[in-house]
Amino acid sequence: MVGYDPGAVCAAFSPEEAALAGSAAGMVTRALISPFDVLKIRFQLQIERLSSRRPEGKYQGLFQASRCIYSEEGLSAFWKGHVPAQLLSICFGAVQFASFELMTEVVHKSTLYDSQTAGIHFVCGGLAACSATVVCQPLDTLRTRFAAQGETKVYRNLRHAVSTMCRSEGVLTFYRGLSPTLMAVFPYAGLQFFFYNVFKKLLAPPATAGNSGGDLRSLVSGSGAGIISKTMTYPFDLFKKRLQVGGFEAARVHFGQVRSYRGLVDCMVQIAKDEGVRGFFKGLSPSLVKAALSTGFTFFWYEFFLNSMHNLKERQRTNGFTRDLGER
Numbered sequence: 339m340v341g342y343d344p345g346a347v348c349a350a351f352s353p354e355e356a357a358l359a360g361s362a363a364g365m366v367t368r369a370l371i372s373p374f375d376v377l378k379i380r381f382q383l384q385i386e387r388l389s390s391r392r393p394e395g396k397y398q399g400l401f402q403a404s405r406c407i408y409s410e411e412g413l414s415a416f417w418k419g420h421v422p423a424q425l426l427s428i429c430f431g432a433v434q435f436a437s438f439e440l441m442t443e444v445v446h447k448s449t450l451y452d453s454q455t456a457g458i459h460f461v462c463g464g465l466a467a468c469s470a471t472v473v474c475q476p477l478d479t480l481r482t483r484f485a486a487q488g489e490t491k492v493y494r495n496l497r498h499a500v501s502t503m504c505r506s507e508g509v510l511t512f513y514r515g516l517s518p519t520l521m522a523v524f525p526y527a528g529l530q531f532f533f534y535n536v537f538k539k540l541l542a543p544p545a546t547a548g549n550s551g552g553d554l555r556s557l558v559s560g561s562g563a564g565i566i567s568k569t570m571t572y573p574f575d576l577f578k579k580r581l582q583v584g585g586f587e588a589a590r591v592h593f594g595q596v597r598s599y600r601g602l603v604d605c606m607v608q609i610a611k612d613e614g615v616r617g618f619f620k621g622l623s624p625s626l627v628k629a630a631l632s633t634g635f636t637f638f639w640y641e642f643f644l645n646s647m648h649n650l651k652e653r654q655r656t657n658g659f660t661r662d663l664g665e666r
Contacts, residue, residue, distance in 0.1 A: 340435075340534065340637065341462070342443035342453045350443060355647055357436035363639035364431025367632055368424050373416035374628035375423065377403055379485045381621030382579040385597055385613065400623050419484025421496055426477035430470045435640060437466035438531070456535040463531030464524035471523050476512035478519075482582045515581035517602050522574030529567035530633055534559050556638040564633025565626055572625060573618040577605050 342350055351359075380403060386395030397403035407415050441462040446453035471478075480499055483492075493499035503511050537559035568575075581599060597612075599605040609617045 340438070340531070340641065341459055342439060342446055344446055344453065351439060351644060351647070353436040353440050355644070356439040357432040359640050359643035359647065360431035360433075360435030361428040362431075362643045363435075363636050364427035364429075365424060366639050367635040368420075368427035370635060371628050371632045372420055372423060373404075374624050374631065376407070376416050376418055376485050377624040378621045378628055379482060379579060380407070381624065382576045383486055383583060384620060400627075403624075418487070419481045422477050422480035422484060422499075426474050426481055429477060430474045431636070431640075433470035433473050434466045434527070437469045438462055441466060454535070456532045459535045460528040460532040464528030467523045467527030468520055471516075471519055475516055475519065479512050479514060479582050482579055486583050514584055515578035518574045518577040518581065518605075522571045522578065526567050526571040526575075529570060530560075530563045533563035533566050534633075534637055537562050553638075553641075556641050557634045559634075560637035561630040561634035563637075564629035564631075567633075568626055568629035569622075572622055575625070576609075576618060576620060577602060580605050580609070 377400065380397055384395045384397055397406060411418075442453040442458065445451055445458055445462065451458055480496065480503075483499060483503075487493065493502060538555060541555045541559060580597070581602065584599060597608060599608060613620070
């Protein structure tokens, strides 16, 4: 089970072990879901209304957008910005899960609350994600810029992007969209951990030390948690993406209309005025597919790597005990 469990047979995992498992889970998951992330970002940044009957924008649907990107930019386009995205996933997974395990342990040892309740997981999960967001926001901005640019490319590589953005827009540009990100990430991550806890307990009794690793329950529970949490907090993710590409309008011209926003409130007002309420949910379809896969795989691989580390330590302890008996 994710989070500090005082009733677990095995010893609690250290923050370092949780960070290692979280970063590995983030790395594997990111490689698998990158195409859906690129599709989601392209829809989020499109100003024109989405309509299958009266298409106005470049992208009208999931399959049409996939064909369009593939024909114009090639298969590698679905992994645009993959390097900063991988760095983001590794860093975010490490900070989030290490913070979460530490917070749930502190809650259990310092308060009267049970660290394995869904409510505690909501609060600790949200705070852990906020910590990870502040640390990783520059990488998220870089990932968005790379995924948003078409041909001809504005940024040749990661180093060129960092130097260009610092020189032309200043260091603070890496924290564009931080306000809506923090407003969205606390309930989003909190709901992920909340529903993962609920679904995992509903599907089966808590796992024992021998089979607590990633399994089908982890995958299904994580997928369900991802879909619910993403649907409830999606507009804030869209606001963040629109703000992150501010000052990047020249690279977006051939995709369709572009907008400049003075801040979060102005972004919300302009979208409501120009695109209607449906504009707040552009890109929701690929985002839900991505959320189901991303959250499901993240929890699956996190528990898998934690269980692998536990089994490795047990094997080393057994070998050491056997060796001591032999010497005696």
